[in-house]
Amino acid sequence: MTRLGIFVDRKTLSNSEQLNALIRCRDVAEGMGHDVDFIFPVDINKIPGMDALFIRARTDPMNVTYVAARMASMHGIPVIDDPRSIQICSDKVNMYSHLIKNRISVPVTVFLSKNDLTIENVTNLFNELGSPLIIKEPSTSFSLRVEKVHDITGFFRVARRFIKLSDWIVVQQYIESKYDWRVGVLDGKLLYACKYTIPSDTFKIQASVNGHIVYCGVESVSPDKVPPHVIRLGIAAADAIGSGLYGVDIKNNNGDAYVIEVNDNPSIESGEDDCYPRIFEQIVTHLFTK
Ligand SMILES: Nc1ncnc2c1ncn2[C@@H]1O[C@H](COP(=O)(O)OP(=O)(O)O)[C@@H](O)[C@H]1O
Ligand SMILES: [Mg+2]
Structure with a gap:
């Protein structure tokens, strides 16, 4: 019998949709004839006994998911997400550097250190990239530390806050889109x-x-209804990071597509798979044929 470990962490489980998706994934893998163990952080030493590992907890090189990924890869066990992808995707400077090096279309992107935060530089950025600008703290996720600024005062208010958390901030051209x-x-x-x-x-x-969390709507779209250049760009962006599982965010503005982000550990729990009922089967098959 082949054993699949699904690594989960109660601390980063935040809703019943996530729980249901985990159960669906387990049922699919069991239906394919595999033994499935949910592995919690306290059970991390069970990883060497697995034949494959699927991490479904918030990944971060500073938390236990990274240790789990490293442990699997050191034992030659196929793992999603692999430690290298976790490392690259959790740091926007690293992630955009991979995209830019591979000539992937991204909004005009500049990295600034504390010493670069001068009125002259910021004035030039507004002149060259336009207004508004987007500022990101490199370790942000779930849109937490991404802000839109319209003028120099607003820029410094956000930049000073973010530069306390990181050696760099990311400044980007704003790309308008409804989704x-x-x-x-x-x-x-x-x-x-x-x-x-x-x-x-x-x-x-x-x-x-105003103190309430608002979430995006999710609409699964069949491949024939996605602009082909968006699919091509998504695949090229993922390839610039690695060969695992990624969710690539793309803005398509009047036919010009830009990669906003490559996510490792993309969520597959809010209806993303409505048009794609075989997602978990494909992931499990991939893990066992690597
Ligand atoms: N350059 C940009 N122009 C317009 N909107 C952006 C831009 N960058 C990010 N956004 C918006 O902000 C959200 C969060 O940005 P993202 O880079 O994905 O950070 P995070 O890792 O925190 O999710 C995106 O989903 C997108 O809708
Ligand atoms: Mg994002």
């Missing part, structure tokens, strides 16, 4: 595609508005 495409890629091939519709009271797919 983000999410292109799911596994091993260089399209796995799924959906639209994340941005709530009307923010520019991000999720945000805190």
Whole structure:
């Protein structure tokens, strides 16, 4: 019998959709004839006894998921997400550097250190990239430390806050769109595609508005309804990071597509897979044929 470990962490499980998706994934793998163990952080020493590991907890090189990924890879056990992908995707400077090096279309992107934060530099950025600008703290996730700024005062207010948390901040040209495409890629091939519709009271797919969290709408889209250049860009962006499982966020603005982010550990729990009922089967098959 082959054993699949699904690594989970109660601390980063935040809703019943995630729980249901985990159970669906387990049922699919069992239906394919595998033994499945949910592995919690306290059981991390069970990893060497697995034949494959699927991490379904919030990944971060500073938390236990990274240790789990490293442990699996050191024992030659196929793992999603692999430690290298976790490391690259959790740091936007690293992630965009891979994309830019591979000539992937991204919004105009600049990295600034504390010493670069001068009125002259910021004035030039507004002149060259236009207004508004987007500022990101490199370790952000779930849109937490991504802000839109319209003028120099606003820029410094956000930049000073973010530069306390990191050696660099990321400044980007603002790309207007009503929704983000999410292109799911596994091993260089399209796995799924959906639209994340941005709530009307923010520019991000999720945000805190007047003390309430607002979330994007999710609409699974069959491959024939996704612009082919968006699929091609998603696959190319994923390939620039590695050969695992990624969710690539793309803005398609008047036919020009830009990669906003490559996520490892993309969520597959809110209806992303409505048009793609075989996602978990494909992931499990991939893990056992690597
Ligand atoms: N350059 C940009 N132009 C317009 N909107 C952006 C830009 N970058 C990010 N956003 C919006 O902000 C959201 C969060 O940004 P992202 O880079 O994905 O950070 P995080 O890792 O925190 O999710 C995105 O889903 C997107 O809707
Ligand atoms: Mg994001």
